Amino acid sequence: MLSVEKRGSHERSEPVVFILSMFISALIASTIVACGYQFRVDGPGPTIGGAVASTSNEPPPRLIIRTLLNNSFEPNLEMRYTNYFRDEFSAGSGAQVVPESEAADLVLTGQILSVIVPTLSFSQTATLESRTEVVVLVQVEDVRSRKVVWRQLAKGASEFFVTPDLQFNRALQNRAVEQAGRFVAADLAARFLLQLETGDLKKQAPVQDPEPQ
Numbered sequence: 001m002l003s004v005e006k007r008g009s010h011e012r013s014e015p016v017v018f019i020l021s022m023f024i025s026a027l028i029a030s031t032i033v034a035c036g037y038q039f040r041v042d043g044p045g046p047t048i049g050g051a052v053a054s055t056s057n058e059p060p061p062r063l064i065i066r067t068l069l070n071n072s073f074e075p076n077l078e079m080r081y082t083n084y085f086r087d088e089f090s091a092g093s094g095a096q097v098v099p100e101s102e103a104a105d106l107v108l109t110g111q112i113l114s115v116i117v118p119t120l121s122f123s124q125t126a127t128l129e130s131r132t133e134v135v136v137l138v139q140v141e142d143v144r145s146r147k148v149v150w151r152q153l154a155k156g157a158s159e160f161f162v163t164p165d166l167q168f169n170r171a172l173q174n175r176a177v178e179q180a181g182r183f184v185a186a187d188l189a190a191r192f193l194l195q196l197e198t199g200d201l202k203k204q205a206p207v208q209d210p211e212p213q
Contacts, residue, residue, distance in 0.1 A: 061105040063097050088186045095196070132179075157180055158183065
């Protein structure tokens with residue numbers, strides 16, 4: 001009987017201890033605030049990977065993108081690929097793309113080096129799946145110094161299935177060639193943005209091989 005009463009008394013005292021500890025904590029916190037102590041975090045805060053946020057106030061460079069040269073065996077790609085480049089560089093390169101009639105800081109020129117269509121899978125009688133692989137070389141020249149400040153070789157690829165319909169296969173191949181061109185343009189725009197952000201655009205760079213796909 002005695003042990004039961006002690007256990008009940010102990011259980012009744014636990015809420016009292018909890019409430020008392022909460023009251024003391026609140027009192028300490030109010031005392032710190034009254035004394036003028038504040039916890040404050042300055043700056044933009046942490047970022048993923050520890051990268052420092054860009055604080056540059058310089059205006060974006062004005063970039064002219066001239067029509068690409070088509071050195072491949074695939075006809076009528078130069079204007080389509082040039083438009084892809086203008087779209088992607090306008091959206092994600094950090095540069096302001098302007099017409100050739102306007103003043104600019106930089107000029108981008110390039111050439112479509114090759115378009116190949118290797119087979120990915122096949123049966124004993126027919127090809128089942130193919131891929132288009134496009135290689136493009138671009139370079140950026142500073143208008144004032146007339147020096148090449150950036151040069152890059154890039155590769156894009158897109159797969160498509162092969163059907164018994166030859167005309168439909170050609171349409172699928174054309175679509176894959178266009179998609180590969182968009183991949184190349186987006187990749188080069190991202191690489192150009194990196195050059196701007198790191199300040200390496202002012203350094204003349206050698207041709208870099210495309211990364212393996």
